[in-house]
Amino acid sequence: MIPIALDPRFARLAVAGNGALALRRFRALRAAGAADALLFSDAPDDEAVTEAGDQLRRALPGPDDLAALHVLWIVDLPRDRAEPLAAAARALRLLVNVEDVPPLCDFHSVAEVRRGDLLLTISTNGRAPGLAGMIRRNLELRYGAEWADRVAEIGTLRAGWQREGISMPEAAKRIAAIAADRKWLCDRVCDFAAPQPQG
Known part of the structure; x- marks a missing residue:
C-alpha cells in the first residue's frame, strides 16, 4: 500500500450506505475537512437526515453520481449490493473502499489521531483493524491535545x-x-x- 494524505479541497468524496457505520465514516470525512462530502443512503435514519442535511442523497449513487466523484466509501451494505456498486464505481476510475471487505478495496482507511494539523495514522493493510485501533488508542495517550x-x-x-x-x-x-x-x-x-x- 502507498500512504498519502488527501486534501479534500481537490477531491469529491462520498459515502454510500445505511446505518451507524456509514454515518461514522461520513463524520470522519467531515472532521478531516471534507465539508462537501456526500452521504448516499436509500434508508437513512433520523440522525443521518439531521446530520448530513443538504449533503444527503436519499438513494445509492447511480452512474451520473459516480461520474462526479473521485473516492467512494461503501459502508454497511450487504455484499450483494456493495459488490456491483464497487464495480460500477471502479469502471469509472473511482477509488473504492468497501468497509471490512478487503478484496473489494482499492485502498484501506487508516486508524488516525488528529491534533490540529498533526495527523498520525496506523495501517495494517486491512488485515488487523482491531490491532490498528489499539495502536491508535496508545498514540492518543502519548500525543495529547x-x-x-x-x-x-x-x-x-x-x-x-x-x-x-x-x-x-x-x-x-x-x-x-x-x-x-x-x-x-x-x-x-x-x-x-x-x-x-x-x-
Missing part, C-alpha cells in the same frame, strides 16, 4: 525561517533542538534528534 499548539508554533517559526532564507537542513536542526530542549518526545528520540556536539 498540546501537540496541536506545538505543531502550530513550529509552523509559524518555519514560515519565518523560510522568509529569512534559512535552508531546510538548518530549519530541521532548529526544530530538533526545540523538541529536545522541551522534551517533547521520549528521551531516546530526543537524544537522537538533538544536534550533535561539534569537534
Whole structure:
C-alpha cells in the first residue's frame, strides 16, 4: 500500500450506505475537512437526515453520481449490493473502499489521531483493524491535545525561517533542538534528534 494524505479541497468524496457505520465514516470525512462530502443512503435514519442535511442523497449513487466523484466509501451494505456498486464505481476510475471487505478495496482507511494539523495514522493493510485501533488508542495517550499548539508554533517559526532564507537542513536542526530542549518526545528520540556536539 502507498500512504498519502488527501486534501479534500481537490477531491469529491462520498459515502454510500445505511446505518451507524456509514454515518461514522461520513463524520470522519467531515472532521478531516471534507465539508462537501456526500452521504448516499436509500434508508437513512433520523440522525443521518439531521446530520448530513443538504449533503444527503436519499438513494445509492447511480452512474451520473459516480461520474462526479473521485473516492467512494461503501459502508454497511450487504455484499450483494456493495459488490456491483464497487464495480460500477471502479469502471469509472473511482477509488473504492468497501468497509471490512478487503478484496473489494482499492485502498484501506487508516486508524488516525488528529491534533490540529498533526495527523498520525496506523495501517495494517486491512488485515488487523482491531490491532490498528489499539495502536491508535496508545498514540492518543502519548500525543495529547498540546501537540496541536506545538505543531502550530513550529509552523509559524518555519514560515519565518523560510522568509529569512534559512535552508531546510538548518530549519530541521532548529526544530530538533526545540523538541529536545522541551522534551517533547521520549528521551531516546530526543537524544537522537538533538544536534550533535561539534569537534
